[in-house]
Amino acid sequence: MEQNAIYELLAGALGDGALGFTENPLEPWAAVETAKVAEACRFLRDDPRLDFDQLMCLSGIDWDGFDEAGKGKSVSILGYSDDGQPEKSDRVATGDLGVAYHLYSHALRHKFTLRVRVTRESATVPTISGLWSTAAWHEREAWDLLGLKFAGHPDPRRMLMEEDWVGHPLRKDYVMPDLWNGVPLQGQPYCANPFPVESGGPDKPAGDKPAEG
Amino acid sequence: MANEPTMVNGRGWGDQDHVPGIKSELLELNMGPQHPATHGVLRLLLHTDGEIVYKVTPVLGYLHRCAEKIAEGVNYKQWVVYTDRFDYLAPMCCNHAYVTAVEKLMGQAVPERAEHIRVATSELSRIASHLIALATFGLDMGAWTPLLYCFREREEILNLLERISGGRMLYNYMIPGGVRYDVPNDNWVADVLDFVDLMEHNKLPEYNTLLSYNKIFIERTADVGIIDAKTALDYGCTGPVLRGSGVDFDCRRDDPYSVYHKFDWQVQIGHGEKGTVGDCWDRYIVRAREIEQSCRIIRQALQTLPDGPYQALALKAIVKVPAGAAYTRVESSKGELGHYIISDGGQTAFRNKVRSPSFCNLQVVEKVGVGQMVSDLVALVGSLDIVLGEIDR
Numbered sequence: 001m002e003q004n005a006i007y008e009l010l011a012g013a014l015g016d017g018a019l020g021f022t023e024n025p026l027e028p029w030a031a032v033e034t035a036k037v038a039e040a041c042r043f044l045r046d047d048p049r050l051d052f053d054q055l056m057c058l059s060g061i062d063w064d065g066f067d068e069a070g071k072g073k074s075v076s077i078l079g080y081s082d083d084g085q086p087e088k089s090d091r092v093a094t095g096d097l098g099v100a101y102h103l104y105s106h107a108l109r110h111k112f113t114l115r116v117r118v119t120r121e122s123a124t125v126p127t128i129s130g131l132w133s134t135a136a137w138h139e140r141e142a143w144d145l146l147g148l149k150f151a152g153h154p155d156p157r158r159m160l161m162e163e164d165w166v167g168h169p170l171r172k173d174y175v176m177p178d179l180w181n182g183v184p185l186q187g188q189p190y191c192a193n194p195f196p197v198e199s200g201g202p203d204k205p206a207g208d209k210p211a212e213g
Numbered sequence: 214m215a216n217e218p219t220m221v222n223g224r225g226w227g228d229q230d231h232v233p234g235i236k237s238e239l240l241e242l243n244m245g246p247q248h249p250a251t252h253g254v255l256r257l258l259l260h261t262d263g264e265i266v267y268k269v270t271p272v273l274g275y276l277h278r279c280a281e282k283i284a285e286g287v288n289y290k291q292w293v294v295y296t297d298r299f300d301y302l303a304p305m306c307c308n309h310a311y312v313t314a315v316e317k318l319m320g321q322a323v324p325e326r327a328e329h330i331r332v333a334t335s336e337l338s339r340i341a342s343h344l345i346a347l348a349t350f351g352l353d354m355g356a357w358t359p360l361l362y363c364f365r366e367r368e369e370i371l372n373l374l375e376r377i378s379g380g381r382m383l384y385n386y387m388i389p390g391g392v393r394y395d396v397p398n399d400n401w402v403a404d405v406l407d408f409v410d411l412m413e414h415n416k417l418p419e420y421n422t423l424l425s426y427n428k429i430f431i432e433r434t435a436d437v438g439i440i441d442a443k444t445a446l447d448y449g450c451t452g453p454v455l456r457g458s459g460v461d462f463d464c465r466r467d468d469p470y471s472v473y474h475k476f477d478w479q480v481q482i483g484h485g486e487k488g489t490v491g492d493c494w495d496r497y498i499v500r501a502r503e504i505e506q507s508c509r510i511i512r513q514a515l516q517t518l519p520d521g522p523y524q525a526l527a528l529k530a531i532v533k534v535p536a537g538a539a540y541t542r543v544e545s546s547k548g549e550l551g552h553y554i555i556s557d558g559g560q561t562a563f564r565n566k567v568r569s570p571s572f573c574n575l576q577v578v579e580k581v582g583v584g585q586m587v588s589d590l591v592a593l594v595g596s597l598d599i600v601l602g603e604i605d606r
């Protein structure tokens with residue numbers, strides 16, 4: 001079934017929750033209200049005319065700084081400027097966060113793309129891990145890397161980073177912490193000589209000194 | 214509750230009376246991160262009561278290299294080298310997935326010759342990856358000899374791919390709009406055709422005699438770790454894991470990309486010949502039979518290798534991708550490898566989400582691993598053929 005026909009069915013079931021359909025030669029997509037996304041997914045999965053039995057992909061997105069006009073600039077990442085010096089940005093990101101759901105039906109061989117947007121303050125999306133189990137790990141990854149909270153998630157832990165990591169690395173305003181459990185993470189020269197010449201070379205351990213007398 | 218061990222056969226973790234007179238002890242066991250049966254730095258946290266597993270919790274992230282963050286900071290062509298490190302057993306398939314995604318966003322046409330070379334190298338990579346899968350699965354089951362046989366043929370493939378790309382294991386070979394180098398002049402095509410003939414008619418029967426139809430191996434893998442089709446779809450399993458469960462789906466045929474539609478080959482699925490559909494033996498035999506199909510594809514791709522350019526001529530050093538977003542998937546050796554790339558017209562991707570097949574395939578052990586013996590869990594994880602490079606990214 002064509003994607004706009006799928007959207008017609010979805011809009012009929014959701015009512016106000018469906019926020020519009022964007023025709024796009026690359027990949028058309030439908031926007032739905034954040035609070036209604038679980039309901040929308042349940043309809044898409046259970047309706048026999050649609051029968052989406054596989055969640056191909058669930059992607060968290062930080063839309064901050066996205067250039068709608070299509071004239072984006074390259075950005076520096078990981079907090080290093082071009083000459084390799086650590087740089088701290090105090091820019092406060094204000095853009096929305098978002099989630100994109102890519103669905104596929106093995107029986108009917110059609111695809112569909114759903115997108116939701118949430119504000120940075122709430123950053124909360126209903127979980128769909130009860131509909132497709134595969135969503136559980138994708139949602140944990142989105143929480144880990146983008147700080148998206150999934151309301152009702154059965155196991156809301158970090159997926160890839162350490163459990164006591166601070167911050168969510170894929171956010172556009174992420175600044176890598178200086179230390180993690182005492183391990184320096186940035187600000188270190190790449191190849192420091194541990195025994196600089198001025199210091200007179202490495203100190204010899206006490207045991208190596210020849211015995212006097 | 215996700216954090217509570219599950220009930221198995223009506224008994225929970227800690228019901229200590231299931232063998233009268235014998236007291237069992239509750240254990241929280243770490244399998245990994247340094248464990249030969251976890252195929253990399255994967256840690257499985259097991260709750261066991263005796264030999265029975267009550268709960269499996271995979272702990273990931275030991276190989277996390279923030280590749281998706283790096284994608285936002287390096288340009289499109291530079292990032293190809295990071296895709297090599299996802300599935301380091303089949304880097305050509307990962308290259309292919311990424312360049313296909315970028316080309317779709319660019320609307321870039323690819324010369325026919327480049328597509329044929331891509332298909333041939335991807336399938337060679339797939340064979341190499343499946344050889345590792347068969348070999349290490351045999352090793353998990355206690356069969357040491359097939360490992361040496363499989364590595365012998367893999368070495369041949371690495372030599373062939375080194376001659377075309379310059380790299381033995383990590384190739385950085387495909388670029389948006391074509392491939393980096395043309396086919397070398399030193400009889401490469403004839404050597405590959407010789408190799409696939411040897412592989413299909415000589416070596417594959419050898420593996421089947423050694424391992425596939427070995428009675429001990431069948432006893433050990435048939436009816437073990439059964440993933441039914443519904444569970445496989447629910448957990449987003451793809452590739453040989455999904456096909457082993459009897460679902461007839463392959464991106465190369467059903468969501469066509471590149472020039473796979475031109476070739477004559479068949480999708481292999483599990484039939485439950487030795488046990489139940491979706492058991493470990495089915496997943497194993499699907500991979501073994503896919504090697505044969507890959508040989509057929511390579512033969513057709515290289516016998517009909519067209520003349521012409523191997524790169525799109527108009528391609529500049531820095532590729533500019535117009536604004537847009539698309540999810541593109543290809544069939545890598547482990548399953549459906551997808552890239553969701555969002556571009557806002559800049560030199561770098563605004564967001565590049567990688568949907569890696571092993572990540573989704575591994576999750577199924579949380580369900581299927583429950584109630585198994587610890588030794589059968591080893592069989593299950595081995596039959597999923599995971600690669601931690603693309604799970605942790």
